[in-house]
Amino acid sequence: MLRLRGVTVRYDRGAHAALDDVSLEIPEGSVTALIGPSGCGKSTLLRLFVALVGPTSGAVEVDDQPVPPPGDERIRRLRRRFGYVIQEGGLFPHLTARANATLQSRKLGLGSADPDARLDELCELCHFDRGLLARYPGELSGGQRQRLAIVRALMHDPEFLLLDEPLGALDPVVRAGLQDELRALFARLAKTVVMVTHDLAEAAFFSEDIVLLRRGRIAQRGPFAAMRESPADEFVEGFLEAQSAREVPS
Numbered sequence: 001m002l003r004l005r006g007v008t009v010r011y012d013r014g015a016h017a018a019l020d021d022v023s024l025e026i027p028e029g030s031v032t033a034l035i036g037p038s039g040c041g042k043s044t045l046l047r048l049f050v051a052l053v054g055p056t057s058g059a060v061e062v063d064d065q066p067v068p069p070p071g072d073e074r075i076r077r078l079r080r081r082f083g084y085v086i087q088e089g090g091l092f093p094h095l096t097a098r099a100n101a102t103l104q105s106r107k108l109g110l111g112s113a114d115p116d117a118r119l120d121e122l123c124e125l126c127h128f129d130r131g132l133l134a135r136y137p138g139e140l141s142g143g144q145r146q147r148l149a150i151v152r153a154l155m156h157d158p159e160f161l162l163l164d165e166p167l168g169a170l171d172p173v174v175r176a177g178l179q180d181e182l183r184a185l186f187a188r189l190a191k192t193v194v195m196v197t198h199d200l201a202e203a204a205f206f207s208e209d210i211v212l213l214r215r216g217r218i219a220q221r222g223p224f225a226a227m228r229e230s231p232a233d234e235f236v237e238g239f240l241e242a243q244s245a246r247e248v249p250s
Helices: 042-049 075-079 096-103 105-110 115-125 142-154 172-189 199-204 224-229 232-249
Strands: 002-011 017-024 030-034 057-062 082-085 160-164 192-197 209-214 216-224
Touching: 002 030, 002 042, 002 105, 017 057, 017 216, 030 042, 030 199, 042 057, 042 160, 042 192, 075 082, 075 192, 082 142, 096 105, 096 115, 096 142, 105 232, 115 209, 142 172, 160 172, 172 199, 192 199, 199 224, 199 232, 209 224, 216 224, 224 232
Parallel strands: 030 192, 030 209, 082 160, 160 192
Antiparallel strands: 002 017, 002 057, 209 216
């Protein structure tokens, strides 16, 4: 389980609260979608779990154990439990697709004793053509880069998968195809997944557990149908109206 207990994160010497007294539990094996306007704290929430940022106040826990503060020597062990896909994939442009995917295995000794076999397995699972492994990221399409980023995140078989706008930069046709593939992948792997998205339709497609954030606070949590039928306030109602009419499934 991933948990926040009354967490506040302040930037700009305390002038700006990226998160403001947020409490949240994410059950093991679930898929949770974080959604909300830009700057509402979605990406900050992900970064807390891997200690890329620390809370100004409150507690962050993984399996009832506190997350070490940034700079602590225990962080490396914690991060090995996570696969993390940042916005637009975060691939290293000077490394081939194969080198990107196997970076942690080669440098840190993480994952399978046979990284080539593991890579073959994940390429098949994520529908990434093995014939592209010798190419560099700049020689791949947007969809291929996203598949490769997910392969890299899964190479060491993490317990938790964090995805920050994994499909946000793709054109609609590619995005729709990858949505289907990712949902099937989540069901097959049964890992704990937390996904950030700006797209309410995408959040509803992937998860019955949607966390809608506003100005660093949780505005409402639950399935899309419950939000639509009983919005918590005018902000939730307006957010749903702005996004749902054209895209969200009934």
